[in-house]
Amino acid sequence: MKRRYTIAALVTxxxxxxxTGAVGAxxxxxxxxxxxxxxxxxxAWKGSxxxxxxxxxxxxxxxxxxATGEYQLKGYKLFVSQLNKRGGWLxxxxxxxxxxxxxxxxxAVLLYEKLxxxxxxxxxxxxxxxxxxxxxxxVPEKHHMVMLDPGAAATDIYSGxxxxxxxxERADRYLLPIADIxxxxxxxxxxxxxxxxSPFTVAAANAFKRRAARDHLKVAFEQRYPGTTSDFSSTVxxxxxxxxxxxxxxxxxxxxxxxxxxxxxxxLKPKLFxxxxxxxxxxxxxxxxxxxxxxxxxxxxxxxLRTPGNRKFLVAYEKxxxxxxxxxHSALGYSAFQVLEAAIKKVxxxxxxxxxxxxxxxxxxxxxxxxxxxxxGLQNGFKTYLMQWQGRNxxxxxxxxxxxxxxxxxxxx
Amino acid sequence: MIVVQxxxxxxLLGGLYLLLAQGMNxxxxxxxxxxLAHGAFLVGAGLLVFRLHDAYGINPLVAMLIVAxxxxxxxxxxxxLLLERIKAxxxxxxxxxxxxxxxxxxxxxxxxxxxxxxxxxxxxYLQSAIRIGSVTIDESLLVSAAVAIVLSIGLQAWLxxxxxxxxxxxxxxxxxGALSCGVDTxxxxxxxxxxxxxxxxxAGALLIIVRPLDPQISGDFTILAFVVVAxxxxxxxxxxxxxxxxxxxxxxxxxxYLGANVQAALPYIVMLLIMLLRPQGLRPSEAL
Numbered sequence: 001m002k003r004r005y006t007i008a009a010l011v012t013x014x015x016x017x018x019x020t021g022a023v024g025a026x027x028x029x030x031x032x033x034x035x036x037x038x039x040x041x042x043x044a045w046k047g048s049x050x051x052x053x054x055x056x057x058x059x060x061x062x063x064x065x066x067a068t069g070e071y072q073l074k075g076y077k078l079f080v081s082q083l084n085k086r087g088g089w090l091x092x093x094x095x096x097x098x099x100x101x102x103x104x105x106x107x108a109v110l111l112y113e114k115l116x117x118x119x120x121x122x123x124x125x126x127x128x129x130x131x132x133x134x135x136x137x138x139v140p141e142k143h144h145m146v147m148l149d150p151g152a153a154a155t156d157i158y159s160g161x162x163x164x165x166x167x168x169e170r171a172d173r174y175l176l177p178i179a180d181i182x183x184x185x186x187x188x189x190x191x192x193x194x195x196x197x198s199p200f201t202v203a204a205a206n207a208f209k210r211r212a213a214r215d216h217l218k219v220a221f222e223q224r225y226p227g228t229t230s231d232f233s234s235t236v237x238x239x240x241x242x243x244x245x246x247x248x249x250x251x252x253x254x255x256x257x258x259x260x261x262x263x264x265x266x267x268l269k270p271k272l273f274x275x276x277x278x279x280x281x282x283x284x285x286x287x288x289x290x291x292x293x294x295x296x297x298x299x300x301x302x303x304x305l306r307t308p309g310n311r312k313f314l315v316a317y318e319k320x321x322x323x324x325x326x327x328x329h330s331a332l333g334y335s336a337f338q339v340l341e342a343a344i345k346k347v348x349x350x351x352x353x354x355x356x357x358x359x360x361x362x363x364x365x366x367x368x369x370x371x372x373x374x375x376x377g378l379q380n381g382f383k384t385y386l387m388q389w390q391g392r393n394x395x396x397x398x399x400x401x402x403x404x405x406x407x408x409x410x411x412x413x
Numbered sequence: 414m415i416v417v418q419x420x421x422x423x424x425l426l427g428g429l430y431l432l433l434a435q436g437m438n439x440x441x442x443x444x445x446x447x448x449l450a451h452g453a454f455l456v457g458a459g460l461l462v463f464r465l466h467d468a469y470g471i472n473p474l475v476a477m478l479i480v481a482x483x484x485x486x487x488x489x490x491x492x493x494l495l496l497e498r499i500k501a502x503x504x505x506x507x508x509x510x511x512x513x514x515x516x517x518x519x520x521x522x523x524x525x526x527x528x529x530x531x532x533x534x535x536x537x538y539l540q541s542a543i544r545i546g547s548v549t550i551d552e553s554l555l556v557s558a559a560v561a562i563v564l565s566i567g568l569q570a571w572l573x574x575x576x577x578x579x580x581x582x583x584x585x586x587x588x589x590g591a592l593s594c595g596v597d598t599x600x601x602x603x604x605x606x607x608x609x610x611x612x613x614x615x616a617g618a619l620l621i622i623v624r625p626l627d628p629q630i631s632g633d634f635t636i637l638a639f640v641v642v643a644x645x646x647x648x649x650x651x652x653x654x655x656x657x658x659x660x661x662x663x664x665x666x667x668x669x670y671l672g673a674n675v676q677a678a679l680p681y682i683v684m685l686l687i688m689l690l691r692p693q694g695l696r697p698s699e700a701l
Contacts, residue, residue: 063629066531103531196674225673228633230624233422233551234668234676237415254533257625261535265542265551286467287625289537 052095053088053350055080055340056121058111058136060128063103064227067253067283068329069128072151073098075333076125078313078320083337089344097121105135112139122350125336126164128329130154130171130200137164146355148339150332154199158377163352165359166379167336167371171200172207174298174384175248177398178274179211181407182246187271189220191244193235195255197227204276205250220244229255232262240266249275256297257287264291271410272296280327280387280394292389294411299385301331301368302396304404313367328368332382335366414547419665421550427661428558429619431565433634434641434653436612439568441642442650443585443605445507446496449514451613452634453521458484459617459626460529466536473536474560477618481611488610491517492603518631525628533625557619564615568608569650581605640684646694655695659683 057076060069076096084093097119101108108127115121116139124140126133126149133152140147140163147164153171158164182190190212195201209219221242223235236259239247247270249259256278263273278284279297303314303325313334317326326334342364347354363381364371370381386398388407395405437451448454458480465476495517499509539553572578583591584601592598620626620634641660645652663683668676687694 060531062526062531064531064533064627223673226677228630228677229673230630231426231664231668231676232673233426234419234665235673237418237422237669241415254625254627257533257535261540264540266549267542267544283532283534287533287535287537289540291537291540 050092052093053090053123054095054097054119054121055123055125056097056112056115056119057125058099058101058108058115058127058132060103060132061100063101064252064254065103065129065132067281068277068327069103069151071327071329072128072333074317074321075150075326075330075335076337078317078330079334079337081320082316083341089341090348090350101127101132101136103129103132105132108132108136109139112136116140116143116145123340125149125333125340126151126167129198130157130203131198133157133164134199137161140164145352146343146359148336148359150336151329152200154203155378156203157199161377163356165339165373165377167339168332168379169300169382169384170379171203174204174276175208175250175274176211177298177384177386178246178248178272178296179208179215179217181272181398182212182217183215185271185409187217187245189218189244189246191221191239191242191247191270192219192223193239193247193249193251193255193259194222194224195227195249195251196224198252201250201252201276205248208248208250217246225255227252227255230258232258233266236262236266236268240268244270246270246272247274249273249278251275251278253278253281253283256281257284260288260291260295269410273411274298274386279389282327285389285392290392292392294389294408296386296388296397296407296411297394299328299387299396300382301326301328302385302387302402304396305369305385305402307367307369308365310367331368335368335371338366339364339371415669418548419669420662421548422554423662423665424658425551425554425558425661426665427658428562429554429616429623429657430637430641430660431654431657432561432612432619433616434638434645434657435565435568435650436609436616437635437638438642438645438650438653439612440606440609443581444492444496444510444602446510446514446606447639448606448609449511449635450491450518450521451514451609451638452631452636453518453525453628454484454488454610454613455617455620455634455638456626456628456631457521457525457617458614459621460525460534460628462618463534463536463621463626464529466538473538473618473622474556477560477615480618481614484614485607485611489603489607491610492606496606497599497602518635522628522631525631529628531627531629533627534621535625536622538622551623553622557623560619561616564612565650565654568612572650577604636684637680640680640687643684643687643692644695646696649694649696652694652696659695 059073060066080094080096088094099111101111124145124147126147127136128151130152133149134157148167149164150167153168155170155172192205194205221239223239225235256275274296276298279295280299285292343355343358346358372381374380387394388397390408397403397405397407440446440448461480462473462476465471466473542549542551572582580596581601584598588598641656644656663679664676667679
């Protein structure tokens with residue numbers, strides 16, 4: 001019996017190690033992250049002694065956000081590659097210093113500290129995801145360095161910040177076009193699934209509920225689940241008994257896939273079904289097949305948008321990445337550099353205080369639309385668009401003035 | 414009717430959990446080795462099935478028949494080349510095997526990350542449901558659970574009714590006793606680790622048609638398998654079946670009545686309760 005207890009204790013300790021290894025930022029993480037340092041761009045300018053301008057960032061190259069992080073990083077890299085071909089900034093080439101934050105907020109904090117204190121980077125751009133940015137943004141705030149954040153849509157994380165600027169549409173506006181559609185069609189009830197782990201999804205869901213209340217739409221159910229959920233049977237069963245005309249999911253990609261599958265299995269028949277993150281991702285189609293049809297997703301950019309430079313961006317991206325199409329994270333990564341460039345051209349130096357004050361006033365046209373921020377650094381220019389899967393193809397369907405196809409409803413027909 | 418629905422969901426989930434745990438149970442039963450790479454094997458195999466389906470259009474259930482033997486070979490090699498080299502006995506030996514399989518889990522997870530990327534993948538297969546009145550039965554879960562239960566029964570039948578199965582059980586009861594009766598215990602241990610790994614691979618192949626898998630959630634499945642095994646009693650196969658059904662039921666009912674946030678914590682709560690109240694499992698302690 002004593003032996004059994006000993007085994008039980010050993011097992012518990014080991015299982016705990018497995019868990020902490022998956023979620024905790026440790027010195028070992030930091031060491032392994034350091035090994036993954038990637039320098040992108042020339043180390044010296046051809047025929048010149050000019051030192052490169054170093055732009056530092058951490059991005060999720062591994063971990064749950066790796067697929068999306070890769071898109072954002074490719075957007076960054078494409079801009080830097082084009083920039084260096086046309087002369088760089090201030091007569092100096094630009095070099096990216098990239099670390100893998102392993103989708104871990106704690107690791108990202110350590111990496112931004114390292115970028116500033118040890119690598120002495122000149123400029124910073126943000127990591128991917130609201131949760132990681134929420135942790136990391138304190139570092140540039142402490143060091144008084146400007147950071148553009150194209151991966152952080154949550155709004156409450158910018159409270160009191162001075163040096164960070166949101167370079168993506170605000171989370172609290174993601175689902176508002178859906179509320180507008182519900183109102184226009186005179187529907188009465190809505191239901192909400194919320195990934196309760198992410199500040200982004202919580203902000204998107206809360207704003208949707210506020211708008212629903214304003215428009216006299218009754219929230220028939222709100223089902224919250226942690227981001228690690230993979231079995232949605234009980235969650236969807238709870239929603240099924242409540243019923244709703246329109247169902248939205250404030251989701252990340254894994255739960256977006258799980259919810260679509262379970263909704264179809266259990267035969268829920270809303271008139272409209274929309275999700276935040278997930279539907280635009282490549283894995284959505286490969287994981288769901290024909291079940292994608294009818295699902296609406298939010299996006300901040302689309303290949304067909306006639307924003308200045310968008311066509312060139314699309315062609316260059318496909319050429320640079322062997323025919324791969326960008327998604328909106330790539331476009332926003334690229335846009336963040338367009339904003340930095342506009343600010344540097346205006347200031348004509350890398351003075352962080354001048355850059356900060358300039359970005360606050362800037363109105364820049366990027367491939368993803370107009371960038372401008374309010375007094376708190378929150379985005380006030382970019383817009384949310386809606387895409388829908390129709391016949392296993394994704395089309396832009398909202399707003400009508402840029403739509404490629406008409407929105408197809410009801411979802412459950 | 415909700416209770417019927419939740420019971421069906423729980424039992425089907427339990428069937429899948431049973432297979433998920435069988436491999437870990439077999440390895441522990443024979444060698445007293447807790448394979449912390451179990452979840453990594455399971456997810457790696459599931460993703461390999463995804464690749465076979467995605468790239469070559471192979472039916473996931475057929476792909477399972479390819480992947481499971483491959484993992485049998487991998488498991489047998491791990492036992493023969495790594496675990497067999499640990500000569501220390503007693504507590505020191507147990508600790509060393511735990512550390513070895515823990516390290517192995519990191520290697521397998523990182524190989525999976527390199528091979529399949531860090532993203533959730535799932536196979537769009539059997540995505541509809543059977544409807545009986547207001548009760549719906551998820552086709553993929555039904556088929557997966559049925560295959561899992563058949564495999565588990567097959568394993569039990571092999572262990573109790575065939576000479577090789579009996580030799581394996583003899584090895585699990587007493588290595589010295591089996592050795593003195595002429596059983597090649599080293600071969601039995603290699604066989605056990607191979608079969609355990611193949612069972613983990615089969616569970617992964619079935620899981621990926623039910624839920625999305627990502628290499629980095631491998632640890633979750635190791636814990637789930639351990640909870641099921643601990644519920645039934647380490648090395649007790651009938652107990653593991655009970656454990657699977659109980660855990661499936663607890664998750665199904667807990668998720669509905671207490672919410673998904675609590676559902677996520679339930680396996681860990683169950684594990685803590687077992688550790689505190691019945692570390693020997695729910696059934697009276699029995700050998701294999």
